[in-house]
Amino acid sequence: xxxxxxxxxxxxxPTLFLSAxxxxxxxxxxxxxxxQDKKTIVADYLKLTVDxxxxxxxxxxxxxxxxxxLAVERLKLIQKYIDQSDTITSSQADKIILGALNxxxxxxxLNLETYTKVKTAVGARKAAQFIQLESYLQTMWxxxxxxxxxxxxxxxxx
Numbered sequence: 001x002x003x004x005x006x007x008x009x010x011x012x013x014p015t016l017f018l019s020a021x022x023x024x025x026x027x028x029x030x031x032x033x034x035x036q037d038k039k040t041i042v043a044d045y046l047k048l049t050v051d052x053x054x055x056x057x058x059x060x061x062x063x064x065x066x067x068x069x070l071a072v073e074r075l076k077l078i079q080k081y082i083d084q085s086d087t088i089t090s091s092q093a094d095k096i097i098l099g100a101l102n103x104x105x106x107x108x109x110l111n112l113e114t115y116t117k118v119k120t121a122v123g124a125r126k127a128a129q130f131i132q133l134e135s136y137l138q139t140m141w142x143x144x145x146x147x148x149x150x151x152x153x154x155x156x157x158x
Contacts, residue, residue, distance in 0.1 A: 038064075038137070045133050046126055055121035056130075063114045070110065074103050078145060085150060093152060107138070 039060070048056055077099045084092050111131055119127035 042130065042133060046129055048122065048126065052122040052126065056118060056126070059114065059117050059121060060130075063110065066110055067107070070103055070107050074100070077103065078149065082149060088152065111135070 042060065043053075046052075046056070077096055080092075081088070081096050084096075088096075111134060115127050115131045118130055121127075
């Protein structure tokens with residue numbers, strides 16, 4: 001399962017990132033496809049009963065709606081960084097990193113809030129599995145971004 005998730009993330013996340021950078025009109029389609037694929041991964045991983053699913057999926061839909069807003073904000077920060085990377089000032093760097101840190105805090109709060117709700121709905125084990133999967137996918141995304149944008153110190157070397 002771990003290899004499946006890894007390869008799925010490698011296939012989907014770069015496409016989402018690259019499309020978001022170019023403001024391609026196909027971004028909505030890609031996001032929709034990613035959302036559907038992700039829901040399938042979540043369903044396959046959690047193996048919920050019908051009763052658990054009836055309680056879990058509405059919570060998941062709310063979570064994804066809120067998480068996607070945070071992802072769009074994060075993509076905008078990344079785009080701003082890329083656009084300014086050749087000439088970034090201390091003030092610009094400060095605004096971007098504070099935005100990124102606040103975005104991460106908001107995502108962590110959302111994960112905690114969702115964990116608590118899912119735990120109440122379907123139990124701690126399934127809630128923990130869900131948050132582990134989310135953390136894995138979020139880590140894959142962050143790793144991809146980190147590998148594909150220059151560090152500020154690297155900008156000075158160009």
